[in-house]
Amino acid sequence: MQIKNLLEWQYDNIPVHRIEHMQRTAIVAEELATIHDLNAEKAYLAGLMHDIAKDKSDDDLLKISMQHNLINHQEEKDAPHLLHGQVGSYILANSLHFTDKDILFTISWHTTGHYNYKDWAWATFLADKLEPQKIEENNALKPILSTAKNSLVDAVKEFIIWRLKQREDMNKIIHPMSAEILKKI
Ligand SMILES: [Fe+2]
Ligand SMILES: [Fe+2]
Secondary structure: OOHHHHHHHHHHHOOHHHHHHHHHHHHHHHHHHHHOOOOHHHHHHHHHHOOOOOOOOHHHHHHHHHHOOOOOOHHHHHOHHHHHHHHHHHHHHHOOOOOOHHHHHHHHOOOOOOOOOOOOHHHHHHHHHHOHHHHHHOHHHHHHHHHHHHOHHHHHHHHHHHHHHHHHHOOOOOOOHHHHHHHHO
16 A cells, blocks of 8 residues: 555545644654664654544444454453554555554554553554644643653553543543553563
8 A cells, every 4th residue: 555545535535623633743752763763764754643443433443343343351342443453454554554563553553452462552552642733632641752852661561541530530441451451561
């Protein structure tokens, strides 16, 4: 798949504000991967594509996921927006013929992260949560970006602990992968 074709597809199918978020994510992912001497090109590409299914309705996400066996946990059925990574990865592989398995895996799990992530994939995960607009919306994230410049793993732990507390306070569904990551990375 050519990146030019992907970008054309994005502009036909995805709202501009989402494309801009993916572009900002790609840039921060590349920066973080470069700082830590990791695969900045993969981190950038995963960032550029990670939310291509984010604007699908819950019904569509659930329908596509059921049809193609993309559901891993009950929590994903209860909160179908958690499936937008899996569905995005499925579209990239099957409609856009994208073949890089590590990038597809990174996109599949970008909402929660995954304990089997490649080292560079954490740069994409963090960039999604810490790109400039996210920090503007919530200043509490700023110190986590500082941590990320020293250690991606420390920043991932800091972010997950912060988000678990936030979701508990709001009584929102918590995906079991978050606890798994804290145990295993
Ligand atoms: Fe997302
Ligand atoms: Fe995102």
